[in-house]
Amino acid sequence: xxxxxxxxxxxxxxxxxxxxxxxxxxxxxxxxxxxxxxxxxxxxxxxxxxxxxxxxxxxxxxxxxxxxxxxxxxxxxxxxxxxxxxxxxxxxxxxxxxxxxxxxxxxxxxxxxxxxxxxxxxxxxxxxxxxxxxxxxxxxxxxxxxxxxxxxxxxxxxxxxxxxxxxxxxxxxxxxxxxxxxxxxxxxxxxxxxxxxxxxxxx
Amino acid sequence: xxxxxxxxxxxxxxxxxxxxxxxxxxxxxxxxxxxxxxxxxxxxxxxxxxxxxxxxxxxxxxxxxxxxxxxxxxxxxxxxxxxxxxx
Numbered sequence: 001x002x003x004x005x006x007x008x009x010x011x012x013x014x015x016x017x018x019x020x021x022x023x024x025x026x027x028x029x030x031x032x033x034x035x036x037x038x039x040x041x042x043x044x045x046x047x048x049x050x051x052x053x054x055x056x057x058x059x060x061x062x063x064x065x066x067x068x069x070x071x072x073x074x075x076x077x078x079x080x081x082x083x084x085x086x087x088x089x090x091x092x093x094x095x096x097x098x099x100x101x102x103x104x105x106x107x108x109x110x111x112x113x114x115x116x117x118x119x120x121x122x123x124x125x126x127x128x129x130x131x132x133x134x135x136x137x138x139x140x141x142x143x144x145x146x147x148x149x150x151x152x153x154x155x156x157x158x159x160x161x162x163x164x165x166x167x168x169x170x171x172x173x174x175x176x177x178x179x180x181x182x183x184x185x186x187x188x189x190x191x192x193x194x195x196x197x198x199x200x201x202x203x
Numbered sequence: 204x205x206x207x208x209x210x211x212x213x214x215x216x217x218x219x220x221x222x223x224x225x226x227x228x229x230x231x232x233x234x235x236x237x238x239x240x241x242x243x244x245x246x247x248x249x250x251x252x253x254x255x256x257x258x259x260x261x262x263x264x265x266x267x268x269x270x271x272x273x274x275x276x277x278x279x280x281x282x283x284x285x286x287x288x289x290x
Contacts, residue, residue: 024221024223024241027219027221027222028246078256079256080253081252081255083249083252084252
């Protein structure tokens with residue numbers, strides 16, 4: 001059986017959004033989509049290695065689109081009414097569309113609401129079943145202070161992304177390495193940093 | 204009172220959250236949709252909201268407003284003609 005390997009990983013937070021420049025359309029997105037899209041951008045992954053219809057997208061969002069729903073609903077008292085643009089982001093899976101459009105990825109996709117333990121399990125399953133050859137996996141933890149108060153959870157604004165492929169250089173998806181995307185991102189970055197240090201000392 | 208294209212361009216940028224675009228980069232006579240700023244149907248709805256919010260102009264039928272969205276200059280003239288007098 002082929003190994004499934006994380007060949008790229010990234011983590012971003014709301015501070016990164018301040019300097020992100022991903023074109024004119026980026027500004028109109030809700031924070032969840034911005035974080036998810038930026039995390040995928042920072043992967044720097046070579047999506048060209050596979051046909052674009054063989055690259056899937058799996059997204060997990062901790063509180064769904066709750067923050068955007070709250071922000072949208074606040075607009076009901078404003079002159080002109082609710083924002084049509086914001087309305088398009090009142091679905092947890094909107095970020096998948098933004099990622100697919102920007103990177104022209106037309107493979108299968110899945111969206112989960114919650115802490116995302118199933119994210120990498122399902123992505124692995126998609127690949128092992130042959131539905132796709134690689135998968136962009138994103139966990140987005142974006143909860144505004146107002147939304148956090150509603151659900152009695154901490155506010156946050158972070159996203160993690162990994163690119164999962166058959167074989168390749170990186171961190172192998174295994175029981176030992178676990179399925180927690182945040183830990184795997186740390187693991188990947190530590191490994192990359194160690195490799196760079198080794199290369200530098202050999203040079 | 205005449206609405207200036209520069210004022211309108213600033214409002215368009217703000218309401219559509221157009222990143223990295225400044226008013227002087229928008230041609231007064233360039234099409235707002237399709238080419239030019241490459242706005243889409245969601246942006247059109249957002250512009251309808253912007254007209255009501257900033258100028259008190261209510262467009263109930265998007266088809267009615269369509270000709271007004273031809274360019275910044277045409278939209279500025281439309282606002283000037285349609286905005287309610289200050290109370």
